[in-house]
């Protein structure tokens with residue numbers, strides 16, 4: 019393990035960087051030593067830094083880069099379970115799994131995520147409406163807690179509170195060292211994808227609702243720039259794992275083929291954001307036009323379907339020195355009307371988001387800080403620019419009014435006093451932390467910013 | 482500090498400065514529940530400032546602070562940190578002094594030089610230690626265009642600001658690798674208590690304009706700003722004028 023050097027860390031959005039002492043423990047003993055040796059600013063595990071804001075930073079404290087603790091420990095093909103080190107990337111894991119005809123039951127929009135990060139954020143994928151989130155497929159975790167001890171936790175005990183607090187717990191209950199996951203058998207590494215273009219947001223939402231019962235995977239991209247009649251027009255993608263007989267004949271001999279790791283990258287941060295009103299407008303137009311006017315079905319590699327952005331490394335640099343803010347909200351079904359309101363507010367604001375995703379969530383997990391709730395989720399990628407804070411504050415107000423929440427893994431700016439309303443189980447999480455980490459050893463910039471270490475009561479924002 | 486450049490806590494060293502308080506107002510409007518720590522000499526002005534910020538929804542803490550007390554800088558920064566991280570600290574105190582006395586009377590000369598240079602250096606040392614401990618933090622230093630080219634009319638003040646400006650420019654470099662940022666602010670003539678009774682110079686601004694430049698500058702990650710902006714080219718020109726020409730200008 020390295021002695022630790024002061025290192026500037028930021029999230030994928032490249033906003034609010036801070037400096038921490040980064041250590042690279044591999045063994046459980048090394049992790050325990052680093053946790054015990056942490057100073058008064060505490061300690062935090064970090065995976066691949068794909069959260070957008072500040073959850074994987076711990077300014078002035080210690081950060082444990084877990085990516086040196088990687089690899090598949092045990093793979094039981096018949097039982098479809100895999101035991102894996104927490105620092106393993108989903109990319110690495112999927113390449114191993116697909117080699118034997120298995121896949122992950124939940125895949126986020128990038129494979130450059132560690133198993134530990136996927137658990138800590140309880141990530142979701144395009145099949146949330148049928149499969150739930152990542153935490154629902156974790157059979158156990160080995161958690162190293164503040165006292166340096168390692169416990170094997172399962173969803174139904176021992177200590178289910180701590181298991182579910184760790185799922186979605188953003189690294190604040192301890193360090194996940196290893197986990198066992200349930201995986202799924204597939205006949206191929208491809209997905210049969212149907213793409214439909216819809217002229218407005220209402221149609222997009224109707225299509226997604228219908229697909230709840232028809233499709234294993236469903237997601238929509240929508241236009242966040244156009245106003246009036248075409249407002250929220252979009253492309254709805256749905257699909258299922260391709261069966262062998264659905265593959266083109268030429269591919270049937272290598273049904274589990276995977277493309278080699280990518281190589282293209284954005285080499286440096288341009289002095290200003292290349293994502294601006296002009297390019298954003300063009301992107302929104304292009305993305306819509308790219309989809310066939312009439313529904314079309316084809317076979318696509320799972321990597322391209324689940325992680326279309328992974329083809330270009332460091333694309334976040336395109337957003338320039340001020341970086342980007344992700345805004346992902348979830349609202350209950352009965353507040354579906356918030357979705358078009360949000361889209362209209364963004365379109366009217368002049369702020370341009372390119373990667374606008376809409377999806378329906380199924381039931382959540384028992385985790386107090388997990389994001390998904392039955393209803394709608396909508397994500398926006400916004401370059402940080404003057405006036406953005408005001409727009410996002412207005413969106414917060416709509417989300418709160420609807421009884422919804424924002425996703426902590428993507429948050430970089432939510433005012434602390436909104437948190438209790440967004441996450442009603444916050445007191446339960448605070449109590450858990452008092453029990454397992456009474457000295458508050460585990461800390462992060464996100465936790466400090468949102469008052470997760472010392473919860474602040476909900477407060478009316480001043481008019 | 483959030484992704485949009487909004488602080489959650491603000492420390493004003495010189496907590497009664499009109500410019501400093503305008504900065505607090507500007508952020509209070511953008512960050513509901515902002516924690517503001519006023520480090521200032523006790524008195525009515527400080528009480529009034531605290532009451533007004535509380536009225537605007539801020540959580541206000543007040544600490545006694547005399548910039549001419551060498552030990553006060555570290556002490557007050559530690560007190561501010563005890564209540565949580567400091568996202569932004571503004572070094573706002575300063576004195577104009579009596580320009581003619583200041584180059585002839587040792588006491589006045591010492592007061593101006595110490596308040597505007599030695600004390601800010603000590604504040605900077607304390608804030609540097611704070612940044613190192615926190616792993617983040619923005620320092621805003623209220624310098625002045627008067628430090629860019631000393632004028633006959635107030636060169637003691639100008640020289641003290643020149644030194645302060647150079648110190649904070651260097652501090653910005655020193656803090657970069659440990660997570661800190663410094664914004665050096667160079668206003669021209671600001672209509673405030675400090676300049677009350679003086680004839681406003683061309684391009685004079687109000688404290689709110691300085692505050693806006695600070696808020697925008699911090700959000701944009703700038704390292705120096707002139708207020709108003711056109712002063713930058715103006716000062717650049719003035720700096721390069723030959724002395725016989727500069728001498729004759731009515732400044």
Ligand SMILES: Cc1cc2nc3c(=O)[nH]c(=O)nc-3n(C[C@H](O)[C@H](O)[C@H](O)COP(=O)(O)OP(=O)(O)OC[C@H]3O[C@@H](n4cnc5c(N)ncnc54)[C@H](O)[C@@H]3O)c2cc1C
Nearest residue numbers: 065066067068069126127132134135138141142188189194
């Ligand atoms: C392009 C892109 C697309 C994305 N798409 C999706 C999506 O579709 N669905 C979705 O849910 N999310 C998505 N995300 C978000 C991402 O999946 C999460 O932020 C995830 O947590 C990142 O994992 P990481 O390994 O990079 O963790 P980091 O960002 O390094 O850390 C995230 C959190 O996990 C904690 N953590 C990491 N490792 C451990 C450990 N070993 N033990 C304890 N805590 C740990 C950290 O403390 C931190 O709080 C996307 C992100 C990007 C950049």
Ligand SMILES: NC(=O)c1ccc[n+]([C@@H]2O[C@H](COP(=O)([O-])OP(=O)(O)OC[C@H]3O[C@@H](n4cnc5c(N)ncnc54)[C@H](OP(=O)(O)O)[C@@H]3O)[C@@H](O)[C@H]2O)c1
Nearest residue numbers: 497498499500522547548549574575623625670671673675
């Ligand atoms: N006004 C301008 O034209 C102008 C232009 C450029 C730069 N600046 C700079 O901007 C800063 C703020 O000025 P301002 O315009 O806001 O004037 P101001 O309202 O007079 O503020 C100056 C502050 O300094 C404080 N101060 C002076 N000596 C102190 C000491 N020993 N200990 C603690 N506090 C002390 C004063 O506090 P008390 O209330 O206790 O007296 C006062 O609040 C100053 O550094 C100034 O040099 C001003």
